[in-house]
Amino acid sequence: MSKRYVWIWAAGVATLPLCVLLCVAVGTVPIPALTVLRSLLSGLGLYPAELLDAGHHTTILFIRLPRVLVGGFAGAGLAVAGVVMQGVFRNPLAEPGVLGVSAGGSLGALLALTTGLAAWLPLPFWAFAGAMLAMTLILGVSMRAHGVQGASGLVLSGMAVSALFSAFTSLALTRANEFQVANYIFWTMGGLANRRWEHLAMLAPPLLLALAALWALARRLDLLLLGDEQARALGAHPGRTRVLLVALASLCAAAVVSVTGPIGFVGLIVPHILRLLLGPSHRRLLICSALGGAVFLMLCDLLVRVLGAARGNELPVGIVTALLGAPFFLTLLVRRGGRGVSL
Amino acid sequence: MSLIARNVRYSAIGPQGRVEILQGVDLNATKGQLLGLCGPNGAGKSTLLRALGGLIPVNGDISLLGQSLGSYGVRRLARQIAYMHQDTQVPFGFTARQIVAMGRHPYRGAFGGFSSADEEAVDQAMALSACAEHAQKQITRLSGGERQRVMLARALAQDTPALLLDEPASSQDVRLAHQVFALAARLASQGKLVIAVAHDLRVAAAYCHRILLLAQGQVVEVGAPRQALTEENLARAFGIRGRVFDNPAGQWDYYLEEG
Numbered sequence: 001m002s003k004r005y006v007w008i009w010a011a012g013v014a015t016l017p018l019c020v021l022l023c024v025a026v027g028t029v030p031i032p033a034l035t036v037l038r039s040l041l042s043g044l045g046l047y048p049a050e051l052l053d054a055g056h057h058t059t060i061l062f063i064r065l066p067r068v069l070v071g072g073f074a075g076a077g078l079a080v081a082g083v084v085m086q087g088v089f090r091n092p093l094a095e096p097g098v099l100g101v102s103a104g105g106s107l108g109a110l111l112a113l114t115t116g117l118a119a120w121l122p123l124p125f126w127a128f129a130g131a132m133l134a135m136t137l138i139l140g141v142s143m144r145a146h147g148v149q150g151a152s153g154l155v156l157s158g159m160a161v162s163a164l165f166s167a168f169t170s171l172a173l174t175r176a177n178e179f180q181v182a183n184y185i186f187w188t189m190g191g192l193a194n195r196r197w198e199h200l201a202m203l204a205p206p207l208l209l210a211l212a213a214l215w216a217l218a219r220r221l222d223l224l225l226l227g228d229e230q231a232r233a234l235g236a237h238p239g240r241t242r243v244l245l246v247a248l249a250s251l252c253a254a255a256v257v258s259v260t261g262p263i264g265f266v267g268l269i270v271p272h273i274l275r276l277l278l279g280p281s282h283r284r285l286l287i288c289s290a291l292g293g294a295v296f297l298m299l300c301d302l303l304v305r306v307l308g309a310a311r312g313n314e315l316p317v318g319i320v321t322a323l324l325g326a327p328f329f330l331t332l333l334v335r336r337g338g339r340g341v342s343l
Numbered sequence: 344m345s346l347i348a349r350n351v352r353y354s355a356i357g358p359q360g361r362v363e364i365l366q367g368v369d370l371n372a373t374k375g376q377l378l379g380l381c382g383p384n385g386a387g388k389s390t391l392l393r394a395l396g397g398l399i400p401v402n403g404d405i406s407l408l409g410q411s412l413g414s415y416g417v418r419r420l421a422r423q424i425a426y427m428h429q430d431t432q433v434p435f436g437f438t439a440r441q442i443v444a445m446g447r448h449p450y451r452g453a454f455g456g457f458s459s460a461d462e463e464a465v466d467q468a469m470a471l472s473a474c475a476e477h478a479q480k481q482i483t484r485l486s487g488g489e490r491q492r493v494m495l496a497r498a499l500a501q502d503t504p505a506l507l508l509d510e511p512a513s514s515q516d517v518r519l520a521h522q523v524f525a526l527a528a529r530l531a532s533q534g535k536l537v538i539a540v541a542h543d544l545r546v547a548a549a550y551c552h553r554i555l556l557l558a559q560g561q562v563v564e565v566g567a568p569r570q571a572l573t574e575e576n577l578a579r580a581f582g583i584r585g586r587v588f589d590n591p592a593g594q595w596d597y598y599l600e601e602g
Contacts, residue, residue, distance in 0.1 A: 216453035223445060225435050229398050230428055234501070235421030235449035279481075280435040 005284050008277060012291030016072075019295050023068040023302045024060055028309040031056050040065070062196070070195040070203060070259065071301045071317075072294035075266055077207045077256040079293025082267025083274075083285050084214060084249035087221045088242055089151050096253035096267040099158050099246055103165035104134025105257045109187050110172050113180045123187065124202050124258040130165075131254035137161050139243055150228060150238070154246060189316045190261035192301045199259045206255040210248045211290060217245055218283040225280065264318045266293055269325035276332055300324060344374035344408060344504045344536045346395060346424075351403035353390055364390045365401065366560040372538055374504065377524075377531035379541040379551030381572070383581050386557040388540045389429060389509050395538065396426040396507045407505070421449035425501035429509040429540075431490040433482045439493045440478040443469055446500030468499035471526060473519065487514040495523065506530065508539040512546065524550040548572055548595035556580050568595050 025036045039060040041047035049057065081096035089098065097103070108130020112118040117126055138161045142153040173181060220241045223231040228238035253267070270293045271285065278284055300320040308314035348370040354363045364387045372378045372395075380388045394401040397412045397420050405412040407423060415423065425446070433442065446468065447461040469475040474492040477485055482493060491514045498506060508527060512520035520543065528550040531537040541547035547554055548568040556563040556571050558580040564571045572595060577585040583599055590596040 219445075219448060219451070222437075222441075223448060226433060226445075229393070232398055232417055233396060233421065233424075233426035233428070234445055234497075235418040237417045279441075280437055281441055 005278060005288075008274075008288055009284070009291075012288060012295070015295050016291060019298050020065075020068055020072065023071070023298050024064045026302060027059075027064060027305055029056075029059065031060065036060055066197045066200050067192050067195045067301070068298055070199050071192045071298045073200065073203050073207055074192070074256045074260045074263065075270075075293035075295070075297025076211070076290040077203070077252040077293070078263060078266040078297070079270035079289040080211060080214060080286055081249040081253040081256075083271040083282065083289045084221065084245055084252075085267075086271055087225060087282060088245050088249075089155060090225065092272065093268070095264075096249065097162075097257070097262070098155065099138050099250040100134030100162045100165060101131040101250050101253045101257055102262050103162040103169070105131040105254060105262075106184075106188065107165045107169045107172070108133070108258075110169055110176070110180075110184045113183050114172055114176045122198070122202075124199065127187075127258035128202070128254050131250070131258060134161055134165055135247065135250040135254065139247060143239075143243065151242065154242070187261050189318075190263045191304070191314065191317050192260055193314055195259070203255050203259045206251055210251045210255075211286075214245070214248050214252075215283070215286055217241065217248070218286050221245055221282045222280070262318070263297070263321060265321040265325050266297055269321070269329050270296055273329055273332060296325070297321065346370075346372040346505060346536055346538070347404075347406050348391075348395060349404040351391070351394055351401050351405060353387075353394060353399065353401045364560050365394065367403070368557070368560070368562055370395070370555060370562075370565070372505075372536050374534055374536045375531060376552040377528045377537045377539065377550060379539055379547040379554040379568075380557060381541055381544060381547055381554055381580075382557035382563070386580070387560040388557055391557065392426075392507050392509050392538065392540055396424050398426065418449050421501065421503075423503055424505040424507060425498040425503040427494050427498040427506075427508045427511055429513070431487065431494045431514075433490070436481045436483050438479055439474060439482055439485065439489075439496075440465065440469070442482050442493055443478075443496045443500050446497040446502075449501065464500050464502055465496075468496040469493075471499055472496040473522065488516070488519065491515065492519075492523075504534075505536040506538070508537070510540045510542055513542055520546055521549075528552070544572060545594075545596060572597070 021033055021036055025031050025033050035056055038047050039052055039057050042049045042052060042057070043061050078096055085094040085096060085098050086092055105127040109123055109127040112123055112126030138154065138157045141157040141161070173184070176184070220236040223234050223236045224238060224241060231238045231241070271289050274285055274288050274292055278288060301317050303320050304314055304317050348368060351365050351368045353365040354361050368391055380392060382388050390399070393399045395405060397415065407415065412420070443465050444457065444461070447464060451461070469478060472492045472495040474489060474496055477489055477493065482490060485493065491511070495511055498508065511527065512523040515523055524546050527537050527539050531552065541551065551568060553566060554568050554571040555565040556576055563580045564576045572587065574585055574587050577583055577597065585597045585599055587595065587597045
């Protein structure tokens with residue numbers, strides 16, 4: 001275990017709670033960190049709620065905290081999905097939505113809005129169902145596609161199924177009314193505004209499950225980087241491993257996308273920055289990406305809220321992730337002279 | 344430990360249509376022996392070795408310890424057979440030690456860490472294949488020869504009863520090439536089953552207990568070096584007019600006749 005890895009890991013673990021604290025404390029109405037701490041403790045039943053300012057307490061526990069936590073989980077999920085997709089497809093530009101997650105999620109969301117299903121169960125549920133349907137279709141087709149072997153089969157069927165779903169989405173849009181279109185566009189903008197505990201409840205369980213499974217598969221992903229035959233010689237079934245990995249990564253991405261809408265760049269930039277710092281070994285990359293993605297998106301959303309309070313309306317968080325992430329990434333790229341940018 | 348192949352056939356579709364790469368190969372390898380696979384380019388040596396390693400599906404029977412290779416799971420097979428690939432390119436910045444540690448994968452649980460036994464196996468393997476000094480270097484920065492020894496170390500770290508080596512010394516200088524084959528022969532004498540594709544006939548003759556001479560997907564001869572590498576067999580396999588003689592050290596040697 002290299003010194004740098006321990007250092008980065010420790011930094012991540014220490015930063016995470018501090019970051020949550022900061023993000024909850026800062027906002028339209030700044031709340032002292034001590035008050036935030038007391039509120040959090042009382043939420044856990046460790047501090048008498050009667051001693052707290054009721055307004056602050058409600059703001060912290062029911063508005064800010066869930067939003068910050070949704071941001072943290074979403075950032076972790078996107079970054080981890082990105083790491084895995086880039087590894088499996090050995091393509092630095094692979095993003096979490098390779099397996100039709102975005103296209104499927106969008107169609108699911110839109111259909112739920114136009115058919116009124118969204119009144120039965122919340123929108124994220126339908127987006128998640130759409131994303132999972134697209135993923136299942138892609139995996140099913142690629143496993144039956146003889147002749148197109150390995151990762152390219154997945155990419156090709158992913159493209160085709162995504163195109164199909166996008167076409168259906170366009171079709172459905174032409175038949176939707178203005179109100180439904182507006183709702184749909186609002187969802188596609190992505191963001192963390194008004195995210196509550198129920199969103200976290202939809203996001204966290206599938207994410208934690210997928211993260212644990214991916215952690216167990218991380219070493220096999222390393223073997224896959226060497227090529228299918230070497231992976232097999234070292235005791236990992238290449239085809240099965242690949243399908244499992246992309247399914248789990250898609251699960252991560254789908255859980256996030258359905259709750260927050262699409263948020264770009266986190267899944268691209270966080271893994272690359274960490275790969276530059278840590279090398280290609282996936283076990284540490286996964287953990288550090290989860291921590292890094294969580295911190296990154298929480299801070300970006302903090303900026304969105306602060307700027308939003310000043311401007312009167314909020315920017316989509318995706319704009320901020322790109323504005324902050326891209327220059328940092330470019331600086332790192334230039335300073336390291338491309339060394340280690342092997343993926 | 345025995346690895347037995349019966350009537351192994353393999354064909355692939357190339358630009359000129361279907362090509363028969365292996366046309367009914369029989370092979371018998373047992374523990375305690377270093378078996379050399381020799382033959383001209385395109386004879387099917389690597390394909391045969393990959394088939395023996397269970398890495399490609401072939402027609403015919405291949406059995407390990409009396410059990411068909413196909414009935415082994417991938418992981419279980421990786422605890423029986425270690426395979427060293429000819430292509431040693433790794434396009435990712437793993438350190439040499441990380442690469443060698445991958446050889447321990449068949450023994451490690453999904454959530455488990457790296458045990459001290461694993462550490463020891465990795466250190467030992469890197470020392471044996473003379474690449475310990477490169478342990479912390481990025482594999483992408485090593486020379487072809489150094490990379491090849493790292494790959495050999497990874498196969499050794501797998502600590503399997505059978506070892507399949509595809510041209511393990513092709514990028515090594517004379518001294519190291521002899522060292523690699525001497526190591527293979529020693530491991531075989533210690534009870535492993537070792538099969539190595541060998542390019543250099545003199546090295547093969549010096550270290551292999553038996554040699555299988557392959558040409559155009561068929562076995563030309565199999566036997567002790569002097570029995571396999573006769574003038575007649577060299578002519579049949581390689582299309583050369585070679586004169587075979589004993590060099591002053593009493594080892595098998597050959598030279599090419601003019602024309």
